[in-house]
Amino acid sequence: MKKKLCLFTILFFGFSTAFAQNSWELKRNENGIEVYTRNASTGNLKELRVLCKLDATRDELISTLQDIANYSQWVFSNKKSVILKTLSPQKIIYYTQSHLPWPIKDRDLIVELDINSTPDVLNIEAKSLPDYLPQDSNYIRVPYSLATWHVTQTPDNKLKVDYTFSVDPGGSIPAWLVNATLAVGPYNSFVKLRELLRVKYKRNNLAN
Template structure:
């Protein structure tokens, strides 16, 4: 329990550092997609923030993001992505392995996605921090224990404004050129493919999930037993 509490507090500190940044610097702007970077205290890895507008409803975007088994279709360098546990329509755990070019080893992680909506503004937020220790470590793959990601979906009439902030501590040794590639080319490719993904018939009639209070203390043994 103490380890779970400490991990939760650590992730909260990361999120406050990343999502509270005010010194974002525009790195790339192309095809309506803006990518910013920012220094994170006590980290060698910069945080990234992506902004763009897409022709979709909040429900459609949430449906795509929560359809984790289909993430290999559009998420940059994703080798595999598997739903571990669907806690509720607005909460889940999933496992993903990221394919990295030689000489780096692949990375993997377990993320905890939770969806919430402001009842007044109707802004939707999806938080997806990494959660350590839920599944066995794979030989030859480096586990990412510390990362924070947050999607903010803002309704704007017939479209939505999307903001995505991410900070990852990848662990191990990764060449600088590879870090830069994932910080610039990665987000651009993700959002280009996301726009295409939103056009698929499977998401046309999506509705928002019920926003239940999630249980942060989901049992690890239960998660492990459901993982394949």
């Protein structure tokens, strides 16, 4: 009986510890934008999650995400983004460059953007394709990046966004520095995205 109790205790608390390590921790809650981080299942880098609402329609969000050339209007640290290939109306491969503060070298990234819309939910995935193009010596190629969007409509006609993001920026940036600044970029990006969509939403409503 004691052995069974001991085994149960080990299993229970071991599971509880693992669950706690992988649970989301709120890091920032401002302007209706909640930013969470958690330890990844492997490695030392954290994963990120953003929860917020957007004044926009699905079509307005989709068109903004597919407007690759204008990412610098809202994507944090974006220098340049260009479409490399349109695989379908829902799937695009694009190239993007990010400016980072000195002495960290700028990064570049190739992304496959895949949009899947159903009547109930809009699912979006943006995953890195690091070997799609030869590397540019002026940039460090991001070896891994994955962003997912789970978007639903709220009763008050807003878009409820559940966004997750994980990245390995490559190069020699210490993990502690990546983790310490992980929430900055996505928070600022969503602030600008929300304002951009709000302007579009008002303009489209006035036009109707």
